[in-house]
Amino acid sequence: MVDKLANALRLTAVDEKAAKAGLYKGMALTDARAQFEKLDIAFASPRKDAVLLEKLADWCDRYTPLVALDEPHGLILDLTGCIHLFGDETQLIEDIHKRLHRYGMIVRTALASNPAAARALARHSPGGIIDRNDETRRLYALPLISLDIEETHLAGLKRAGLRSVGDIDVLPRAALTARFGTNLVNRLDALFGRQDEPITPRRIVPVCMVERRMAEPLIAMESVEHVLMSLSDELFRRLQQRVEGAREIEASFFRADGNVRRISIQTGRPVTETKPMFRLLKERLSTLSDPLDAGYGFDIIRLAAIRVEQSQAIQKSLDDRAQETEEIKTLVDRLSIRLGNSRVLRPLPVDTHIPERAVSLEPAATAKQDIVFERTPEHNPGNPPERPIRLFQPPERIDATFEVPDAAPARFTWRRVQHIITLAEGPERIAPEWWREHAGVLTRDYYRLEDNRGRRFWVFREGLYERGDPTPRWFLHGIFA
Amino acid sequence: MTTVDLAALRRDIASLGERNARAAQRSAFDFGDNDIDRVFREGMQRGAVHEIFAEEAGDAGAATGFAIALVLRASPDQSPVLWLEEDFAAQENGFPYAPGLQNIGLDPQRLIIVRCASPQDVLKAASDSLGIRGTGAVVIAPRSNPKCLDLTASRKLLLTAQQTDVPAFLLRLGAYPSENAAVTRWLIRAAPSQSSGANAPGHPVFDATLIRNRQGMTGHWILQWESDDHVFRQIEPVSGTMVSAPSYRPPQTRKSGTRPY
Numbered sequence: 167m168v169d170k171l172a173n174a175l176r177l178t179a180v181d182e183k184a185a186k187a188g189l190y191k192g193m194a195l196t197d198a199r200a201q202f203e204k205l206d207i208a209f210a211s212p213r214k215d216a217v218l219l220e221k222l223a224d225w226c227d228r229y230t231p232l233v234a235l236d237e238p239h240g241l242i243l244d245l246t247g248c249i250h251l252f253g254d255e256t257q258l259i260e261d262i263h264k265r266l267h268r269y270g271m272i273v274r275t276a277l278a279s280n281p282a283a284a285r286a287l288a289r290h291s292p293g294g295i296i297d298r299n300d301e302t303r304r305l306y307a308l309p310l311i312s313l314d315i316e317e318t319h320l321a322g323l324k325r326a327g328l329r330s331v332g333d334i335d336v337l338p339r340a341a342l343t344a345r346f347g348t349n350l351v352n353r354l355d356a357l358f359g360r361q362d363e364p365i366t367p368r369r370i371v372p373v374c375m376v377e378r379r380m381a382e383p384l385i386a387m388e389s390v391e392h393v394l395m396s397l398s399d400e401l402f403r404r405l406q407q408r409v410e411g412a413r414e415i416e417a418s419f420f421r422a423d424g425n426v427r428r429i430s431i432q433t434g435r436p437v438t439e440t441k442p443m444f445r446l447l448k449e450r451l452s453t454l455s456d457p458l459d460a461g462y463g464f465d466i467i468r469l470a471a472i473r474v475e476q477s478q479a480i481q482k483s484l485d486d487r488a489q490e491t492e493e494i495k496t497l498v499d500r501l502s503i504r505l506g507n508s509r510v511l512r513p514l515p516v517d518t519h520i521p522e523r524a525v526s527l528e529p530a531a532t533a534k535q536d537i538v539f540e541r542t543p544e545h546n547p548g549n550p551p552e553r554p555i556r557l558f559q560p561p562e563r564i565d566a567t568f569e570v571p572d573a574a575p576a577r578f579t580w581r582r583v584q585h586i587i588t589l590a591e592g593p594e595r596i597a598p599e600w601w602r603e604h605a606g607v608l609t610r611d612y613y614r615l616e617d618n619r620g621r622r623f624w625v626f627r628e629g630l631y632e633r634g635d636p637t638p639r640w641f642l643h644g645i646f647a
Numbered sequence: 648m649t650t651v652d653l654a655a656l657r658r659d660i661a662s663l664g665e666r667n668a669r670a671a672q673r674s675a676f677d678f679g680d681n682d683i684d685r686v687f688r689e690g691m692q693r694g695a696v697h698e699i700f701a702e703e704a705g706d707a708g709a710a711t712g713f714a715i716a717l718v719l720r721a722s723p724d725q726s727p728v729l730w731l732e733e734d735f736a737a738q739e740n741g742f743p744y745a746p747g748l749q750n751i752g753l754d755p756q757r758l759i760i761v762r763c764a765s766p767q768d769v770l771k772a773a774s775d776s777l778g779i780r781g782t783g784a785v786v787i788a789p790r791s792n793p794k795c796l797d798l799t800a801s802r803k804l805l806l807t808a809q810q811t812d813v814p815a816f817l818l819r820l821g822a823y824p825s826e827n828a829a830v831t832r833w834l835i836r837a838a839p840s841q842s843s844g845a846n847a848p849g850h851p852v853f854d855a856t857l858i859r860n861r862q863g864m865t866g867h868w869i870l871q872w873e874s875d876d877h878v879f880r881q882i883e884p885v886s887g888t889m890v891s892a893p894s895y896r897p898p899q900t901r902k903s904g905t906r907p908y
Contacts, residue, residue, distance in 0.1 A: 490780055492781075494727055494782065496779075498759065500775060501772055501776075505762075505764075505768060510761050511760045511762070513758055550850045550851075551850075553746040554747045555708060555751065556711060557744035557747070559742065581704075589840070589846055589849075590847070591846070616839065616848040620836070621705050645707060645740075645741060647853075647872065
């Protein structure tokens, strides 16, 4: 592997054979070429490395939901409470090695009592499963570089004749801090578990999770559905004990060849039963643009509740009204899943005078339930409508002619049709919100117009007439009933 | 000797009556105007498909307003109104604007707008929405004349609407009538309003022609929508403006696929 570093091509990674031949990381490519004429080189691609690491991390989800990236080449897994699923620690580690070997990976692992120790031991020692009682000894034997401190400090420590982690851990703290800053001491503390250093899992940790590991990978979709069904029964049984319902559920399909597919569904209200959830999940599966492909079969299927909400105690005797409301929520969920959240919308009022901003269309599945539209302050009962029932966004340019300047147009042409105005009201002046707009947004004078055929329009003139704009621009913004 | 719990029986009978009353109340609606209501002796069928055409592109606002007015007549409560349209509808005719809808009487809170990528999606969403008893009304607005909206599809919608007693309004903008299962078919044009004073446009006025009515007669009316009372009121055509007889000829049975024009 080579990459351009500091204007020279240098080796960024070497394989086992090259390492034995005396090539090392950081060596200039020209030097390496001088030694070995036939050198297999490949250009490094940190981006591709990152993608691969992400994929691997996805794959590692099969062991634990708590997977953190340790870029550029590492992954940290929190296996607390997961080991029994694989027998014991040795079996689990063996499983990781065996499977990753099959994909052509060379891995080094270390299982230790805290993430920092495991990381250091995996990188700078043969790794393995570290016995609790042996951990301190193993850590003491690590070279100083495993502390991950600045070059200058490292050089300083080396000059002082210190070679290993053990050498400095026995030194007085105060002196170390005074000379090398708190960073070094913190690192030491993390390494020995004296200071809790939590990992940051890359995915949200599910609130509740159930999974099924298959001895034989499942290929038939019917059996996959069957497993999903029984998993969801189990999931809801657990949620029910906590009087919770799921707002977001994620199904993960781990394929035997390492591919992981995740499908998540969100609902507008807490779901507490298998049946509605399963219907949504099936809806989603059938509308995937890239359908779920069993390939060589799935060996793990997992169902996790990502987001939960307190559910009302299950009512058995719902009255008609409540039942109808429930049905509507189910309908919204179903449509949102099939068409996408952004296609099932509810209008929400926004406190602004700018007509196109006065309403925002929000996904109905996630929108707040009780929204109240205030009557527009200008609109009195008995008055004709002040606002159009259909609004064009953006407003459409029209050609208007007017007899008196600074008045409603006498006629205008919109979409090649001329409208001769018989009734007009206005102007209603709507000023831009100066605290939000950038300069150049103009005041609008709105008119309600009716043409000789009874069609009613909402048009505006841009800019203030008084400012003396010789060619005011007119727009049609909406149509009335 | 058997004893009869008279009180319980009475309660049973009363509850039967209540249920019937509720069903009867839900199964039809009227216009709130005597003249037009005479055409529908039984009222407009609630659980049915009603079709509303804009006569010309420029009548989109009027047709939309008429559809909303019928929604308000058919389900005056707070039940949700599903508005199903295609993606490009907003660009062609504008999107349903909540403050304006509120001005003519529809609480925007009731509105659920569903945007679909294809007319097939619109029909599927329509069928789902009609299948739910809690739905107040469904406004189905596919673009122009999609192939999938044929006799079979519309009949399916009608059956679903009849089962759940949920009204469906097919809002047809930029479309021409073709054969389908709609119970009534309306051709809507904008009509001059009665000025609210100072030369200002007044309340919505529709030139409504009933061109098909499975339950009886057809007719032609000039109707004003009273936004506050939620009733239609027949008005005299505003003088000085010509109101021509509808130029529309009802479609005869044609082979599907031939344009009636």
